[in-house]
Amino acid sequence: xxxxxxxxxxxxxxxxxxxxxVFFFALAAMSVWLAVSDSPTYVALTIFVAxxxxxxxxxxFGLRLLPFLHSSCAATxxxxxxxxxxxKETFLPWSSxxxxxxxxSLQVIDVYDKQGKRVLSVDYYISNxxxxxxxxxxxxxxxx
Numbered sequence: 150x151x152x153x154x155x156x157x158x159x160x161x162x163x164x165x166x167x168x169x170x171v172f173f174f175a176l177a178a179m180s181v182w183l184a185v186s187d188s189p190t191y192v193a194l195t196i197f198v199a200x201x202x203x204x205x206x207x208x209x210f211g212l213r214l215l216p217f218l219h220s221s222c223a224a225t226x227x228x229x230x231x232x233x234x235x236x237k238e239t240f241l242p243w244s245s246x247x248x249x250x251x252x253x254s255l256q257v258i259d260v261y262d263k264q265g266k267r268v269l270s271v272d273y274y275i276s277n278x279x280x281x282x283x284x285x286x287x288x289x290x291x292x293x
Contacts, residue, residue, distance in 0.1 A: 153284075154277040155232070157221035162274055166214055173208035177201045210255060213270045222269060224284035229260065231269055241268060246289050258282070 158166070177200075184197030219234035228242040247263040256273040275281070 153223045153225050154280060155221040155223050156271065156275045156277040156281040158218055158275055163218050166211065166218060166272075170208050170211040170215075173204045173211065177204035177208060180204060210257075213259070213267070214257070214272060217270050220269070222271065222275075222281065224281050224288065226284070226288055228288075229269070229285070239268075243288050243290065249285060249289055258285070260285075 180197050180201035184194050184201065188194035188197055221232040221236075223230045228240055229246065231239040231241070233239075241262065245262055246260060247265060248261040250259040250261070252259070258269075258271055258273075259267055260269040262268050271278075271281075273282075
């Protein structure tokens with residue numbers, strides 16, 4: 150059996166993910182404030198509200214990464230290994246994977262089990278992403 154590298158977030162990327170979520174929520178709040186305090190026309194109001202919705206949407210989507218920020222994972226021919234922050238191992242054989250959702254435009258992958266529960270969410274910047282992604286797509290019958 151060949152060695153499989155664990156994929157995980159570096160400390161810097163953890164800070165970037167959390168900071169990005171805070172940043173986009175702050176931009177959403179600022180856009181709402183500008184809409185309320187500085188919208189001389191309905192067009193300006195519409196633009197500020199649309200900006201607020203977009204920024205809030207990005208931040209809300211980023212929240213899905215937080216539960217897995219301190220996790221490590223590895224995809225092997227047998228299945229998916231997920232380790233929590235205390236290195237407690239969860240093994241999911243490929244037959245138990247229900248669906249893989251690849252949000253290419255947002256560069257995030259969600260893995261769901263057969264019951265529809267999201268068991269892993271990682272973005273494309275996790276370490277060792279290329280081999281992890283290749284094994285995930287190759288081995289899982291649930292790739293979407």
